[in-house]
Amino acid sequence: MADDNAPDGAPKKGKLKTILLVVVVVILAVGLSVAGTLWFLQDKSDDGDDASSDGEPAQPAFQPSQYAELEKALVTTVQAEGRQRYAQVYVAFEADNAAALAATELHMPLLRAQLINVLAASDFMTLQSAEGRQQLSQTMLDAVNGVLEQEGEPPLKRVLLRNFVLQ
Structure with missing residues (x-):
């Protein structure tokens, strides 16, 4: 009993070192x-030439599309089985830069004439299907970009059909 004179509440030296x-760990x-x-989340673009030194091309920065709408509808007749039908289309232009949209405003009379000619040359039965309207949009884009190319202007990205009515 003489050996156990130490108080019971005092921690031992080994436990203090372990804690x-x-x-610390x-x-x-x-x-x-x-x-x-x-380190993993840091921005790698701060280094400058890392992408070009690896031989990989740098990704271009995202550019949002810009739009211009034709206020007046394109209205013309379309031939359908020997009868004349009417087509009315509201159109919008999509481009990557403002210069292309400014060019469409400058050359709008010529562009409207080309778009009406494309619409008038279309087949009524083809225009009733979704694929036909998609084909019309692509044909209109080709016509508009052809005019803009002749004038030395940048091309458009898409021609969008906002409202489409056949009668």
Whole structure:
């Protein structure tokens, strides 16, 4: 009994070292985790020529599309089995840059005439299907880009049919 004179509440030296060692390891692990996460998430574009030194081309920056709408509808007759039918189309232009849209405003009378000619040359039965309307849109785009190319202007991306009525 004389050997057990130490108070029961005092921690032993070995337990204190173990607790201190666990706390240091946990703090070190959290620090390394944060540093690793920041390293992986850092922006690689700050380095400058990394993409060009690897031989991979740099990705172009995203450019949102810009739109211009024709206020007046394109109205013309379309031949259908020996009868004349009416077609009314509201059109919008989509481009990657403002210069192409400015060119469409400048050359609008010529573009309207070309679009009406394309619409008038279309077949009524073909225009009733979704594929026919998609083909019409592509034909209109080719006509508009042909006019813009003749005038030395940048091309459009798409011609969009906003409202389409056949009667």
